[in-house]
Amino acid sequence: MSRVHIxxxxxxxxxxxAADTDGSQVxxxxxxxxVIIPLDQVGAWEAAYDxxxxxxxxxxxxxxxxxxxxxxxxxxxxxx
Amino acid sequence: MxxxxxxxxxxxxxxxxxxxxLPFETVDLTDGTWTLLDPDSLIDTVTFxxxxxxxxxxxxxxxxxxxxxxxxxxxxxxxxxxxxxxxxQVTSDDMLALGLLLETDDSYTDFNQRxxxxxxxxxxxxxxxxxxxxxxxxxxxxxxxxNYGAFTINGQSTGSGATAAKGVGLVQVGGQFLGASSYHxxxxxxxxVASGSRPANATVPAGDDLYLCFGxxxxxxxxxxxxxxxxxxxxxxxxxxxxxx
Numbered sequence: 001m002s003r004v005h006i007x008x009x010x011x012x013x014x015x016x017x018a019a020d021t022d023g024s025q026v027x028x029x030x031x032x033x034x035v036i037i038p039l040d041q042v043g044a045w046e047a048a049y050d051x052x053x054x055x056x057x058x059x060x061x062x063x064x065x066x067x068x069x070x071x072x073x074x075x076x077x078x079x080x
Numbered sequence: 081m082x083x084x085x086x087x088x089x090x091x092x093x094x095x096x097x098x099x100x101x102l103p104f105e106t107v108d109l110t111d112g113t114w115t116l117l118d119p120d121s122l123i124d125t126v127t128f129x130x131x132x133x134x135x136x137x138x139x140x141x142x143x144x145x146x147x148x149x150x151x152x153x154x155x156x157x158x159x160x161x162x163x164x165x166x167x168x169q170v171t172s173d174d175m176l177a178l179g180l181l182l183e184t185d186d187s188y189t190d191f192n193q194r195x196x197x198x199x200x201x202x203x204x205x206x207x208x209x210x211x212x213x214x215x216x217x218x219x220x221x222x223x224x225x226x227n228y229g230a231f232t233i234n235g236q237s238t239g240s241g242a243t244a245a246k247g248v249g250l251v252q253v254g255g256q257f258l259g260a261s262s263y264h265x266x267x268x269x270x271x272x273v274a275s276g277s278r279p280a281n282a283t284v285p286a287g288d289d290l291y292l293c294f295g296x297x298x299x300x301x302x303x304x305x306x307x308x309x310x311x312x313x314x315x316x317x318x319x320x321x322x323x324x325x
Contacts, residue, residue, distance in 0.1 A: 014276050015227055017150040017219075018235035025151060027300065032237070 002044040004065055005036040006072035013080070033072040035065070104181045104316025107197070107294055109133045114159040114294070117204055122147070122305070123157045123296075132185060132314045135296055140305035146206075147297040149196050149217070150234050153206055158196075158295030160203035165319050172201065172284040174321045175254030180216040181316035183246040184226060190309035192221045192299035196231050197315040198251055198261070200293035201284055208234035211293075214258050214280045216249030218313070219299045230261035232280035239274025243267035246314075253290075254322075258282045292317065 011034070017027045037045060050056040107114075108128040116123065124136040145151030163170050170176060182197050198215015205211045217231035219238060228247025229238025245268040252259040258280035265274040294315050298305065 012276065015229070015238040015240065016236070017148070017238075019150070019152070023152065025145065025301065027150075 002041045002048065002061065002064060003038070004041070004068050005038075006068050007034040007036055008072055008075060010034045011072045011076040013076075031073045031076060033069050033076075035069060102179075102318060104179065104318050106131065107133065107292075107315040107317065109135075109159050109294065113161050115161060116157065116159050118157040119155045119206060120146075124307070129312075132183075132312045134310055134312050136308060136310045137191075137305045139307040140298065140303075143298055143300070143302040143304050145301040148299070148301050149194060149208070149213075149231065149295060149297050150236055151301070152208055152234065154208045154211055154234070155206050156194075156295050156297035158203055158293055160200060160291045160293045163199055163290045163292045163319060165321050168321075170290050170319065170321055172256050172288040172290060173254070173286060174290075175324050176252070176290070177320045177322070178215070178251040178253070179318045179320075180249040180251065181246065181314065182216045182218050182228060182249070183314040184218055184220065185312035186226070186245070188310060188312040189220070189223045190311075191305045192219075192303040193311050194219045194297040194299050195311065195313045195315070196293070196295040196297070197317065198231060198249075198293055199253065199319075200291045201258075201288055203291050203293045209282075212258060212280075212282060212284065213293050213295070214251050214253060214261050215293070216247050216251075216261065216263055218247060221299050226265075228263060228265045228274075229276060230263045230278035232258070232261055232278050233282055235278065237276050237278040239263070239265045239276055241265065241267075241273040244273045253280075253284075256284050256286050258284060 015029045048057045048061045110128045124138045146155040195218045201212035217236045219227045225240040226244040227238040227240040244265045249263045251261045260279045262277035
């Protein structure tokens with residue numbers, strides 16, 4: 001299974017105004033959680049994801065990223 | 081006050097180093113060195129009172145992403161001039177550090193405002209990815225807390241707090257690449273309120289002249305401005321070009 005990591009010391013709260021992946025504007029006070037995707041994992045992640053399919057990626061793959069991001073956010077929230 | 085000295089490399093004797101308590105160069109938009117680009121004629125007048133620039137707006141009846149600096153297109157008013165250090169033009173090849181000071185007047189709250197100070201590659205463009213501005217940003221909604229932070233191309237990361245009074249930023253660019261912008265939000269006693277950084281993550285053509293750029297705008301795309309609304313903004317800067325062995 002593909003893996004990702006979180007740069008935990010860089011998780012922080014900031015106000016952000018920026019462009020989202022679809023070009024829409026993001027304007028919010030938010031946790032910034034840097035996700036590290038090793039280059040040797042990129043191919044596997046891309047193969048696991050079909051943007052045109054609403055059921056993609058599979059739940060098991062999604063959970064890898066979701067748990068990493070939520071762990072990073074939760075740890076930072078508990079420390080603050 | 082202690083005198084700081086530093087040995088210059090290459091065997092030269094110690095010289096007085098001017099980098100302790102180095103003052104910012106204060107921006108006076110009326111001194112004749114700045115060019116205003118204002119595609120939609122939003123600026124009525126600008127005056128300088130010795131520390132701050134007072135910018136009076138014409139009416140902006142309908143807000144737009146074009147005036148918030150963080151969208152794809154940028155038609156916001158901005159003043160610019162070539163960035164020189166001791167009379168020498170610096171380019172995208174040079175390794176630079178640009179220190180910035182940005183401060184608003186707490187009593188100037190006519191509209192939901194924005195100011196950006198920094199360097200740019202092409203400040204005459206109305207496309208954010210061509211302007212390539214990197215610097216320090218102020219945003220403020222009415223009388224809410226002042227937000228200061230790092231601005232890069234068409235995005236920003238900011239911090240704030242009830243006592244926020246000014247933003248101090250540092251931009252590193254060079255080697256044909258726009259690096260990071262970092263910031264400290266300070267209170268009126270220069271104690272840190274918030275801080276952070278943001279990478280610009282963008283390449284720049286070789287040999288391009290760099291510009292200083294000071295822009296204004298609205299806090300959000302739906303914000304409007306009434307005729308006569310004004311901002312009082314101080315911008316200071318100091319640029320350093322490193323000699324890289």
